[in-house]
Amino acid sequence: MSIKEKIDENKLPEHIAVIMDGNGRWAKGKGKFRIFGHQNGVRSVRDTAEACAELGVKYLTLYAFSTENWNRPKVEVMALMELLVSTIKKETPTLMKNNIKLSTIGNILDLPPKCIDELTSAIEETKNNTRMTLVLALSYSSKWDITEAVKKIALQVKNNTISVDQISDELIAANLSTAGMPNPELMIRTSGEHRISNFLLWELAYSEFYFTDKLWPDFTKDDLYHAIVAFQNRERRFGKTSEQIKGA
Numbered sequence: 275m276s277i278k279e280k281i282d283e284n285k286l287p288e289h290i291a292v293i294m295d296g297n298g299r300w301a302k303g304k305g306k307f308r309i310f311g312h313q314n315g316v317r318s319v320r321d322t323a324e325a326c327a328e329l330g331v332k333y334l335t336l337y338a339f340s341t342e343n344w345n346r347p348k349v350e351v352m353a354l355m356e357l358l359v360s361t362i363k364k365e366t367p368t369l370m371k372n373n374i375k376l377s378t379i380g381n382i383l384d385l386p387p388k389c390i391d392e393l394t395s396a397i398e399e400t401k402n403n404t405r406m407t408l409v410l411a412l413s414y415s416s417k418w419d420i421t422e423a424v425k426k427i428a429l430q431v432k433n434n435t436i437s438v439d440q441i442s443d444e445l446i447a448a449n450l451s452t453a454g455m456p457n458p459e460l461m462i463r464t465s466g467e468h469r470i471s472n473f474l475l476w477e478l479a480y481s482e483f484y485f486t487d488k489l490w491p492d493f494t495k496d497d498l499y500h501a502i503v504a505f506q507n508r509e510r511r512f513g514k515t516s517e518q519i520k521g522a
């Protein structure tokens with residue numbers, strides 16, 4: 275039985291989030307510059323998106339560039355931005371062919387104009403696609419997102435649009451850049467690091483975490499299937515007892 279056949283199609287996560295890590299180490303291990311790792315990471319992006327769409331996962335969120343990544347050497351940042359522009363340009367027809375909608379979270383206005391233009395046109399072109407939404411987290415950090423949400427809510431209180439008592443879990447979620455998306459049930463991080471790194475802090479409150487030592491450019495469809503099978507073997511209790519869950 276292949277690992278793919280072990281997946282229970284009735285227990286698929288609706289939303290998978292991925293911290294794609296290890297591109298730099300992958301390249302270094304091959305005696306190459308870090309950008310070579312990022313370039314090869316695009317193949318894993320494509321495979322993961324394709325596998326998720328084929329399975330019927332509805333949302334895939336990829337941590338492509340964090341707020342903190344701006345602190346990397348300028349040459350790497352520039353190369354990553356160029357890679358982003360060329361990949362989006364090249365892959366938009368594939369997104370169309372596969373009925374995949376592109377979306378972003380993060381402070382997109384921080385990105386170079388060429389990147390903003392390319393993203394805007396790909397988002398516009400794919401906006402009516404329905405099979406899956408591919409969300410790129412770009413210039414994203416969860417603390418930034420939560421801070422922005424707090425500012426928006428504070429303004430509503432100041433303007434008397436809402437009262438303090440109306441601030442709820444749902445209202446906060448509705449003011450995050452992930453508003454309208456289900457929370458990820460599964461978060462995968464590659465490269466052996468066991469950290470959340472300012473990614474979806476609010477949304478991952480009850481997610482299952484899956485860590486693999488594989489470096490991102492080596493991550494394959496089978497690795498994704500392993501993560502989903504592991505997820506399906508977990509007992510998700512949401513604060514309840516095991517007996518309560520089994521009796522439900």
Ligand code: FPP
Nearest residue numbers: 294295296297298299312315316338358361
């Ligand atoms: C982390 O590896 C990876 C990134 C910061 C960038 C990920 C970007 C891509 C896979 C390419 C383009 C993506 C899209 C969506 C088109 P790292 O550099 O932190 O690796 P290290 O920990 O080994 O140094």
